Amino acid sequence: MLLDEPRCTVCNKEIKEEDVVLVKMRYPKRKGFTEIKAYLRNEGKFICEACYNKKSY
Numbered sequence: 001m002l003l004d005e006p007r008c009t010v011c012n013k014e015i016k017e018e019d020v021v022l023v024k025m026r027y028p029k030r031k032g033f034t035e036i037k038a039y040l041r042n043e044g045k046f047i048c049e050a051c052y053n054k055k056s057y
């Protein structure tokens with residue numbers, strides 16, 4: 001249940017399911033990744049494949 005759809009931080013394109021993305025994030029302090037989805041939503045910066053290929057980030 002996402003209130004905010006994830007978007008590419010470079011071009012603001014909406015990230016769709018199964019899109020290839022890069023995630024720039026700080027590695028979690030806590031052990032384990034049980035809350036990884038919530039963590040990514042809060043901390044992750046997504047970069048879509050097109051922007052990655054252009055290396056414009």
Ligand SMILES: [Zn+2]
Nearest residue numbers: 008011048051
């Ligand atoms: Zn992009």
